[in-house]
Amino acid sequence: MTQLNFTLDVEKIKGEVMQSSLNDVVKSSVVLILNEYMEMERDQYMNDSSHDRNPYRHDYRNGYYERNMILNVGKVKLKVPRTRSGEFSTKVFEKYKRCDQAFLLSMLEMVVNGVSTRKVTKVVEQLCGEKISKSMVSDLTKKLDPIVKEWAERPLNTQYYRYIFVDAMYIKVREYHRVVSKAVYIALGVNAKDKREIIGFQVSDAESKTNWSEFFDTLTARGLQSPKLVISDAHQGLKVAISEKFLGTSWQRCTVHFLRNILQSMPKKNTKEARTHLKEVFKASNSKISRALKDEFIEKYGGEKKFEKVVETLENGYEDAVQFYAEPEETYRHIRTTNVLERINSEVRRREAVIRIFPNKKSAYRLIGAVLMEYDKNIDPGGRKYIYRVN
DSSP: OOOOOOOOOHHHHHHHHHHSOHHHHHHHHHHHHHHHHHHHHHHHHHTSOTTOOOTTOSOOEEEEEEEEEEETTEEEEEEEEEESSSOOOOSHHHHTHHHHHHHHHHHHHHHHTTOOHHHHHHHHHHHHSSOOOHHHHHHHHTTHHHHHHHHHTOOOTTSOEEEEEEEEEEEEEEETTEEEEEEEEEEEEEETTSOEEEEEEEEESSOOHHHHHHHHHHHHHTTOOOOSEEEEOOOHHHHHHHHHHSTTOEEEEOHHHHHHHHHHTSOSTTOHHHHHHHHHHTTOSSHHHHHHHHHHHHHHHTTOGGGHHHHHHHHHHHHHHTGGGGSOGGGHHHHSSSHHHHHHHHHHHHHHHHHOSBSSHHHHHHHHHHHHHHHHHHSSOTTOOSOOOOO
């Protein structure tokens, strides 16, 4: 490749240094360098210098036109050389095109990280010295669509997922001039290497048996096999969908949700000992101790009327809440609750709180998908595992 050598007008740069702020100096220096580089490109194309007399010239210089370029130092205005034939073309914009792309990606990253569209426009104005429209930022986020779609629809038949956590959260979406609530389904899997993956998500109109079934159908269509255990809360429609769609799979009721349901029926006064006893039932080191603690609780409090609803709830839901004891001991604390999903929901909520109300369902899918992609990428990096098994 031909190398272009050129000299800079140092005195002009000195003048800029004496009269401008640091950022302006950097911009002016970049402008000088790039303008002179393009001038040398045109000289090389013409195969002569300006004002040379050459009867065999193949083209003629034809002045300049101005063009803006966005760089990491902000927006600069360049004088682009041209020729009469129009055949000359500088390589500068092609080489620095990735700078424009990096700038746009930075804007996009701000949006994904929960910075509002209004704030993004202000940041860009400070960097570039001029405003951009909110619609430009909105249009930019649409570039996420194919990326999110590819990630959300990736095959699931390359790994076996022993455990799957599922949960729903609710968001606000504008629809037909009204603000309505939508359910966001999220599924997290623990694969055969004991690493976590967000294996699917869906924005639905409501949390129901039908919608949960459809969500599970999309997962199996991508190659998901029935796991050993599905961990969730006790939403009735979700329970039925799990039993129908994952044959041979056990259901683990989240012990945190279950305890919360039991304690809601317990009197608040003079029940500290009973509350502590109940918590120990699900923290026991094995199923034998857990069952003994449960029986002891029923025997101790079963005769008291104020504990009647508590004991009934415990007896009816106990078996579903202790399915984790059938798995290896080192997995107990990881698979008895949906706390791992609650942390993901909190991250989505933190970003979503900036928007408050999504303009439509598609934009909700786009942004939540981008957030989940980012979270998934860093959830268990390198050699880190969610569960370390004892050999």
